[in-house]
Amino acid sequence: MKCAMVTCVSIILPMLLGRTVKYVAAAAQPSGRGVVVLIYHRVGGESGSSVDLEPALFAEQLRWLHEHRRVVSIDVAVDALVAHEDVDDVVVITFDDGTADFADHVVPALMAQDTPATLYVATDFMDRGEPFPWGAPPISWAALRDAASTGLVTVGSHTHTHRLLDRCDEATVRSEIDRSIDRIGTELDAATRHFAYPKAVHGSSFAESVVRERFRSAALAGTRPNRPGRTDVHRLARSPIQRSDGMRYFAAKARGGMRLEDDLRRVANRVRYRGASS
Numbered sequence: 001m002k003c004a005m006v007t008c009v010s011i012i013l014p015m016l017l018g019r020t021v022k023y024v025a026a027a028a029q030p031s032g033r034g035v036v037v038l039i040y041h042r043v044g045g046e047s048g049s050s051v052d053l054e055p056a057l058f059a060e061q062l063r064w065l066h067e068h069r070r071v072v073s074i075d076v077a078v079d080a081l082v083a084h085e086d087v088d089d090v091v092v093i094t095f096d097d098g099t100a101d102f103a104d105h106v107v108p109a110l111m112a113q114d115t116p117a118t119l120y121v122a123t124d125f126m127d128r129g130e131p132f133p134w135g136a137p138p139i140s141w142a143a144l145r146d147a148a149s150t151g152l153v154t155v156g157s158h159t160h161t162h163r164l165l166d167r168c169d170e171a172t173v174r175s176e177i178d179r180s181i182d183r184i185g186t187e188l189d190a191a192t193r194h195f196a197y198p199k200a201v202h203g204s205s206f207a208e209s210v211v212r213e214r215f216r217s218a219a220l221a222g223t224r225p226n227r228p229g230r231t232d233v234h235r236l237a238r239s240p241i242q243r244s245d246g247m248r249y250f251a252a253k254a255r256g257g258m259r260l261e262d263d264l265r266r267v268a269n270r271v272r273y274r275g276a277s278s
């Protein structure tokens with residue numbers, strides 16, 4: 001009885017808290033206009049993960065964006081931010097990691113809506129064909145080439161082995177970044193200009209200096225719009241999308257809201273990733 005009660009509390013309480021946080025965060029006003037960068041992870045819905053969306057929900061979100069926002073590539077958005085241009089209603093779609101479902105579900109959906117997106121890949125998993133630690137198989141290099149050939153997909157770096165760059169020595173930082181650039185350059189015959197920090201954990205000052213040297217932009221989390229004239233394009237804020245967002249909280253995030261949810265998640269993640277290396 002006692003055991004069932006503990007299980008109940010440990011499962012239901014976080015769910016209730018998650019919903020309450022979303023409800024309260026949605027009530028707060030968006031913190032100003034600017035480029036909203038969305039982070040997705042997976043589409044397919046089979047894993048049961050909170051960041052693995054059903055294909056129908058993802059397609060509906062793309063349709064909503066098509067009707068209500070201007071979705072542009074990361075290069076167009078960075079150009080506009082650097083030039084201090086009007087970026088109201090601008091959204092950038094990004095995916096982290098490089099899992100196989102990107103080819104199976106995401107690319108067809110992007111093509112159906114003629115919508116650009118960026119995929120940040122951790123290249124070692126693709127080289128070895130081994131699943132990520134959370135069980136998702138990586139996209140193959142051939143499938144990534146096909147995705148890039150649509151003209152809709154920009155391929156960025158997410159390090160080589162998904163290392164958290166705030167806790168690596170300098171040689172490891174250089175190797176993690178340069179190997180990913182080298183592998184993408186070799187396999188896609190194209191330079192990669194954009195980077196996303198694994199788990200949105202900010203790098204050490206050395207890591208950040210290497211990232212600034214090698215890339216045109218770098219992305220973290222933060223759930224707020226990136227405002228022209230006030231944005232460091234090597235510290236882009238992004239808004240993570242979860243399956244529990246549905247359409248209501250998704251629309252709030254795409255409009256630049258829900259920052260409170262992100263603030264609380266980051267506090268929780270700091271504790272969660274304290275001893276982790278990737």
Ligand SMILES: [Zn+2]
Nearest residue numbers: 096097198199
């Ligand atoms: Zn990642």
